[in-house]
Amino acid sequence: MTDTTRTRTATAPGHTGDPAAADGGAPRTLSTWRALNSALHEAMKADDSVFVMGEDLTRWGTGGGIYGVTRKLAETFGQERVRDTPISEEVIVSAAVAAAMRGTRPVVEIMYSDFSLLAMDGIVNQAAKARYMFGGQFEVPLVLRTNQGSGIGKAAQHSQSLEALFAHIPGLEVVVPGSAGDAYGLLLSAIASPNPTIFLEHKALYNDRGPVATGPIPLGLADVVRPGTDVTVVATQLMRKRALEAADALTADGISVEVVDPRTLYPLDIDTIIASAAHTGRVVVAHEAPELYGFGAELAAQLSRRLWGNLRAAPRRLGGARTPIPYAKGLETSVVPDTRLLVNEIKDLMSLS
Template sequence: MNKPAQQLTIWRALNAALHDEFTEDPDVMIMGEDITTWGTGGGIYGVTRKMAETFGKHRVRDTPISEEALISAGVGAAMAGTRTIVEIMYSDFSLLGADGLINQAAKSRYMFGGQFATPLVLRTNGGSGIGKAAQHSQSLETLYAHIPGLEVVVPSTANDAYGLLRTAIKSNNPTIFLEHKGLYYDKGPVTKELIPFGQARTAREGKDITVVATQLMLSRSLEAAEELAERGIDVEVIDPRTLYPLDMDSIYASVQKTRHLVVAHEAVRDFGWGGEIIGNAVQECWNELDAAPRRLGAARTPIPYSEELEKAVIPSTGAIVAEILAALGSKVAQPA
């Protein structure tokens, strides 16, 4: 008999995934800055809480403040056979270790003919919404999804956070695991089942238009769908869950059903992953589309510190509603 799902916040779901994976596999370790000492003793968002006490500081390691050294050490440990998790406080700082990620971890299997794997997970957070300003609020998922050899995970719910993190740790490929700093306290049911990469989730079924979104934009897209339901518009919302591998088949199936597509992401709109999804959908579903797909993303600007300016550059629920109405065009009455 299956156990009932637990109601957990996202940070607690991540913490549970780490505890379960460390218990199951003694070869897993995690390293990062202040992951045993900050605040509650679990890093800045509590995700590694009680890990050091339970598993020892030889497996849960505080490191100096040097992302370049930290990431490179993690890559080397993974290449040597240790399943290594590296926690970086903010995804912005991962750029300091870009050589280790992009030129070493991502290319090691190819360059050495598959002689060894690189089971590395870079856990970090991105996104805006809590006043962290320009150097602590970027959404860099498109950058990493562009690099051959890297897997990129963007969990939106507590259940996905748990299931995808355990899958990431078991993967033999280097994985960029991007949490959203504004969602750590969102709560939801957690079944404690592993979730495979490359398998999108239908967050809401509908028949009139497909919206593809992740993380904060997923939440706002679901809000927009409920608002439009009151006007008789039935919105289907798809959460890719991983940007690489990317489950385009599920998106194609949805677009073929609804015949309309909108993509919403928090990353800067220009050159974002939304364009990749739209390009694929146009190429493969041209005859099934009744109108041109549309996309939303952040303005081409650093994220402001000011709360009001920060809100202004990131797509709001209202902006998603407007984009859906524009995509549907004459099929619906425009708002007054």
């Protein structure tokens, strides 16, 4: 697999991702789903080898799948490049892997990340390993778009956060955008990548609006979303949003929180995370997935090894409960860390150091 972390020389670690900087002009303000839709339109217009396939992409309501991301693609590019498929994730992914190995750039939509488990042979044993198994004769420029996470009452089989599972597999790139601008720019880079990329959107963020500029955002480049001096919070997606809320709340207590969003779990910009942790001396890694065996454990291990003796306290992890996501709203919110829990975790860490 190509080491995409070696392609980041054009932008220094810690770049803030200012969308106005991409083309020197004022950014657009879009919802996340519209930003993704815009990226797909632009990628398909620029490259005839890019095509989209998935369930109900043109037939759900006004078209565009259940969250609207593929809206009007079929009208613009035709049925050959926007393909509705049977309800069989194994077949969809296997067909896309073969198409990618033959020189096209498929963008597969899996309705929920939970359903990608039906296609794990194609993802883990085929897409992730084809270049290695065939001695570099094939690239697999495949993007698997799907959504994950809780927050809108989709219950246990539609609300899991599976990013750590995919990040564990050699050969896969894993993208976890947490804003409209990142969703747009990272999707452009994922489509251009020669590697199979798992692109995990968050269903509770589709309608969040934010600035979106033209141009890709390199994979493997973390974003210092908010600078601070007392504690670093490393967070993605919904927890990034809650980290920013916690940072706002803690200003009243005189606590300055730096928020870092990795944006991609592989390639991982560990240098920016290390630099932030060394600067503040305290770290909390927050994610929605269960705390046990989540990506927070990996970051805590790397931070402990590389900053041993330089941190004011051991890195903290804050994750979800080890339980299926309940359907009832009150129960659903109780098993995933909220802003209040993150505020309390930060205060407790500050009190010990």
